[in-house]
Amino acid sequence: MLTKLAAVILLCASTYAAPIPEGGRDMLPTDWQGAAQAMGSSKLWKAEKADFAEHGQGWRLDVVDNTAGPFQLQLSTAVSGEIKTGDRVLVAFDARFVPGSSTDGKGRVQVFVEIKEPPNYEKLGQDAADLTSEWQTIFVPFPARIDSKTGVTFASILPGGKKQTLEIANMRLINYGADFDMAKLPRPYIAYPGREADAPWRKLALERIAKYRTTDIAIEVVSEDGKPVPDAKISVTLKRHAFAFGTAVKAKLLVGEDAAAQKYRDMIDENFSAIVLENDLKPFAWNGGVATQSKSYQPEWTLNALAWAKSHDLKARGHYLCWGPWEPWSEKLKDDPKAIRDRVMNHLDSVMKGAGGLVDEWDAVNHPAGWEDPRNTVDKVLGPDFYADVFKAARTRSGLPLWINEDQVFRPGRQQDEFYDCIKDLIAQGAAPDGIGNQAHFHSSFLPGPEEMLRISDRFAALVPNLELTEFDVITNGDEQLQADWLRDVLIMAYSHPAYSGMILWVFWEGAGWKPETALWRNDWSEKPNAKVWRDLVCGQWRTQATGKTDSHGTLSTRGHRGLYDVTVEVGGKTSVHAFNTEHGSGLLRIVTQP
Numbered sequence: 001m002l003t004k005l006a007a008v009i010l011l012c013a014s015t016y017a018a019p020i021p022e023g024g025r026d027m028l029p030t031d032w033q034g035a036a037q038a039m040g041s042s043k044l045w046k047a048e049k050a051d052f053a054e055h056g057q058g059w060r061l062d063v064v065d066n067t068a069g070p071f072q073l074q075l076s077t078a079v080s081g082e083i084k085t086g087d088r089v090l091v092a093f094d095a096r097f098v099p100g101s102s103t104d105g106k107g108r109v110q111v112f113v114e115i116k117e118p119p120n121y122e123k124l125g126q127d128a129a130d131l132t133s134e135w136q137t138i139f140v141p142f143p144a145r146i147d148s149k150t151g152v153t154f155a156s157i158l159p160g161g162k163k164q165t166l167e168i169a170n171m172r173l174i175n176y177g178a179d180f181d182m183a184k185l186p187r188p189y190i191a192y193p194g195r196e197a198d199a200p201w202r203k204l205a206l207e208r209i210a211k212y213r214t215t216d217i218a219i220e221v222v223s224e225d226g227k228p229v230p231d232a233k234i235s236v237t238l239k240r241h242a243f244a245f246g247t248a249v250k251a252k253l254l255v256g257e258d259a260a261a262q263k264y265r266d267m268i269d270e271n272f273s274a275i276v277l278e279n280d281l282k283p284f285a286w287n288g289g290v291a292t293q294s295k296s297y298q299p300e301w302t303l304n305a306l307a308w309a310k311s312h313d314l315k316a317r318g319h320y321l322c323w324g325p326w327e328p329w330s331e332k333l334k335d336d337p338k339a340i341r342d343r344v345m346n347h348l349d350s351v352m353k354g355a356g357g358l359v360d361e362w363d364a365v366n367h368p369a370g371w372e373d374p375r376n377t378v379d380k381v382l383g384p385d386f387y388a389d390v391f392k393a394a395r396t397r398s399g400l401p402l403w404i405n406e407d408q409v410f411r412p413g414r415q416q417d418e419f420y421d422c423i424k425d426l427i428a429q430g431a432a433p434d435g436i437g438n439q440a441h442f443h444s445s446f447l448p449g450p451e452e453m454l455r456i457s458d459r460f461a462a463l464v465p466n467l468e469l470t471e472f473d474v475i476t477n478g479d480e481q482l483q484a485d486w487l488r489d490v491l492i493m494a495y496s497h498p499a500y501s502g503m504i505l506w507v508f509w510e511g512a513g514w515k516p517e518t519a520l521w522r523n524d525w526s527e528k529p530n531a532k533v534w535r536d537l538v539c540g541q542w543r544t545q546a547t548g549k550t551d552s553h554g555t556l557s558t559r560g561h562r563g564l565y566d567v568t569v570e571v572g573g574k575t576s577v578h579a580f581n582t583e584h585g586s587g588l589l590r591i592v593t594q595p
Helices: 002-006 200-212 259-271 283-292 299-311 337-358 386-397 414-428 450-461 480-496 529-541
Strands: 037-039 045-051 057-063 074-078 088-097 107-115 123-131 136-143 153-158 164-175 214-222 233-241 244-249 274-277 315-323 361-366 402-406 435-438 441-443 467-475 500-505 545-549 555-561 563-571 574-581 587-592
Touching (some): 074 164, 200 214, 200 450, 214 563, 233 555, 244 259, 259 529, 299 315, 299 337, 337 386, 361 386, 386 402, 402 467, 574 587
Parallel strands (some): 244 500, 441 467
Antiparallel strands (some): 088 164, 107 153, 233 545
16 A cells, blocks of 8 residues: 555655746736835844845845744735736745754745735735745745735735744746646645655554554354355445545535536545535524525525435534634624624524434534634633533533534644643533544645644544544645645544544535635546545545455455445345444344345
């Protein structure tokens, strides 16, 4: 298996020299040095124009305070002209860090092309780059995620986050339009820790998968009088993994009646063992559908979609009962905490009564820590017991497992630590979650090594030994090989850790999803490289199929991945099919043949 995995790993330099292709439109001023503006406190950095001899004119950025967050220091240039969603864009600039200015011997910058409109500051594209002490050309290619806006779209270099002195020159932003081949744009090779073909962690992880995820299977065939039946033909096929290899879905698409809906259902049925409804159980969709007969959300579609999943032995997550960050409706009620509490509890009551019999677990609290620093979530107004009250209220309505769910758990810092502390507080208040969900939204600007992810998983599993990657996706700015390699390694990481019970994709098809570029299948259902990885592992190497004949004792023994099996038995020309569940470990299926 290691040999097969290694075949898809690329080995090359961290950045390769490549010419900038012709045919694009420059969207930054020719005098980039003069047009760029340094924004940030002079106490945190010194930013000044400089002449770098053969490298031309640019800026020297001297970050003097390592506590400066990335967004506090920005060298920004206004973008002129229009960028449309899907346009192929390349940011290029020359850079190095000044030797001795960085404690770890390298520099690092983040690059954003964004709309500078609060509060969202939406990004057309972004990435990060490590710098050496030698001059090099940094390339950031990406397909634009949104349209630009005249006068408020900027290309920015952000050097904050560490003490360092950087030299930047010759920045360009070039738009090649929507039809340009992304593969022709130069890009860096991102060597995240553990990507290499012979990475030791991967061999150890595959050994753990064999230990924790497979089990002994014995099929015994006997006659009506209990005598063993030798030479019975047996076929053992894993139908659904016990591990939730799942995806987010849209109820409206799932219950449609046209050929497109049938294709959507077929792909889910063939490739996954679990689903989560992307939005349909959230308050705006569940309650809004009732009130407005929404064209996108209807409770009838939601319940029919969940019923379809149950009829096909697919596990279903209920997402969600309570949302931590402030929303427009809750912002309006900040001075009336009781009204906020009542609205949350009313939704909890309604959705658990309506859909509780069709889901297998609930996200009780989603984003308890949120994204703002310092933390700014509803419990700050409703009181420190509020999240515990949500869990306790849900417990009175259902015996299903209750989860707590947060993003950026694999990134060190405030969000990970406050999520950890929140779980500890719930345990102390007698409202311990049954599972911890890690949303696992990734970007190529920050890809932690799998060994680091395993270490952080151990940290949380010590609190609650039931983990899940609940909303996995990764943006790689069009680098489909990186996207495939990262999916492969996160799959192996999670499946190898005994605390994990599932890994849910947040987008599986470009035709329907929050971030289409993270999908496995294109609009026409053709496979991307990451889809091949998913199918090779989840639907291939880890989906057990075994055939053989019973021995003289009437038994066929094998070993397979845990889950729900179809066992086909042929004796005397007669065939029968039997269900066999190995989710909880080794088992014996005894089949009595009929005359």
